[in-house]
Amino acid sequence: MLSGLRGVGKTALLNELLSQATDRHWITAKIEAGAARSLGIGLSQELTVALRTATGQHSPHRLSRLLSVFKSFSLTVNPSGAVSFGVDVEAAAGHADTGAFADDLTALFVSMGEAARDLGIGVLIEIDEMQEARKSELAALNQSVHRLGQAAIPLPVMVIGAGLPSLPVRLAEASSYAERLWYFQAVNVLDEAASRAALVVPVQDEHAEWDEDALTAALAIAQGYPYLLQAVGKHIWDNAIGRRIDLEDTTVGLAAAQREVDDGLYRSRWERATGAQQDLLRALAEVGGDGAVAIADLARQVNKRRASDLSAARDQLIKKGLVYAPQRGLLAFTIPGMSAFIARQP
Numbered sequence: 230m231l232s233g234l235r236g237v238g239k240t241a242l243l244n245e246l247l248s249q250a251t252d253r254h255w256i257t258a259k260i261e262a263g264a265a266r267s268l269g270i271g272l273s274q275e276l277t278v279a280l281r282t283a284t285g286q287h288s289p290h291r292l293s294r295l296l297s298v299f300k301s302f303s304l305t306v307n308p309s310g311a312v313s314f315g316v317d318v319e320a321a322a323g324h325a326d327t328g329a330f331a332d333d334l335t336a337l338f339v340s341m342g343e344a345a346r347d348l349g350i351g352v353l354i355e356i357d358e359m360q361e362a363r364k365s366e367l368a369a370l371n372q373s374v375h376r377l378g379q380a381a382i383p384l385p386v387m388v389i390g391a392g393l394p395s396l397p398v399r400l401a402e403a404s405s406y407a408e409r410l411w412y413f414q415a416v417n418v419l420d421e422a423a424s425r426a427a428l429v430v431p432v433q434d435e436h437a438e439w440d441e442d443a444l445t446a447a448l449a450i451a452q453g454y455p456y457l458l459q460a461v462g463k464h465i466w467d468n469a470i471g472r473r474i475d476l477e478d479t480t481v482g483l484a485a486a487q488r489e490v491d492d493g494l495y496r497s498r499w500e501r502a503t504g505a506q507q508d509l510l511r512a513l514a515e516v517g518g519d520g521a522v523a524i525a526d527l528a529r530q531v532n533k534r535r536a537s538d539l540s541a542a543r544d545q546l547i548k549k550g551l552v553y554a555p556q557r558g559l560l561a562f563t564i565p566g567m568s569a570f571i572a573r574q575p
Contacts, residue, residue, distance in 0.1 A: 342384025
């Protein structure tokens with residue numbers, strides 16, 4: 230389980246892992262959790278594509294059992310969906326068709342793992358924005374993976390999730406054993422050495438170089454935030470006049486990067502909030518910057534008698550993905566640098 234703030238590279242990591250697994254001809258699927266579709270429907274739709282690809286790479290006969298179980302699973306979670314593999318397949322009656330998502334998901338994972346083991350490959354299931362999944366879906370996923378882990382000989386099935394820092398808590402709320410089930414890896418902003426490498430190495434690869442004062446200014450603005458480092462590097466490079474990047478190049482590029490990040494990352498989220506919600510966001514920025522703040526302190530900042538007076542605005546901002554609760558009674562921005570953007574707003 231990868232957890233971290235927005236823009237630190239969780240989705241990029243998922244994409245890289247997916248690419249490596251696909252290059253090895255694994256059965257892969259990547260879905261995004263959320264209200265638009267259930268985890269079951271998402272898996273059904275994405276695995277249909279993956280299994281169509283697999284039937285073109287392997288003998289359909291060796292996949293026949295998996296295709297039948299998968300069709301049974303798909304018709305159960307999404308009766309109106311189309312399932313076609315280019316070969317005739319009947320649903321496996323009595324398998325992955327109970328209507329209990331945890332049981333059906335377990336049956337599907339077992340069938341996929343057995344087929345993959347027979348083929349000498351693996352299965353990779355990725356779930357992005359996992360904090361958006363329903364509690365019941367997280368519980369079912371926990372239960373399915375837990376059952377797989379109890380097998381005498383583990384099947385080659387890997388599940389990787391990614392989400393906001395609240396994801397470990399959400400998983401634990403769904404199942405008490407989740408903290409022992411998953412390997413949790415926090416994805417954070419980069420340290421100074423990694424930030425420097427992110428800006429210096431691509432420039433060196435193009436046979437160019439930085440003036441030290443120009444590089445220092447760029448690093449000071451980016452603060453190790455990968456999304457901002459990417460924007461800063463792009464715009465400074467695009468605006469550089471020669472093969473040596475000087476402080477003037479950096480100044481011009483930083484202004485362009487700031488406009489892009491403000492308009493493309495921060496402003497769209499700021500404008501999603503109502504006036505009352507913006508008041509709470511401004512208070513959060515003023516009291517804590519990019520750090521976590523106690524709800525009680527925010528209530529005092531906006532002249533509310535009780536912390537509970539902020540519950541509605543808090544819950545809506547969490548649903549909109551602008552803030553999260555790192556611990557009970559605390560609130561923080563999901564995006565580094567949001568407090569500085571708010572400070573620039575009239």
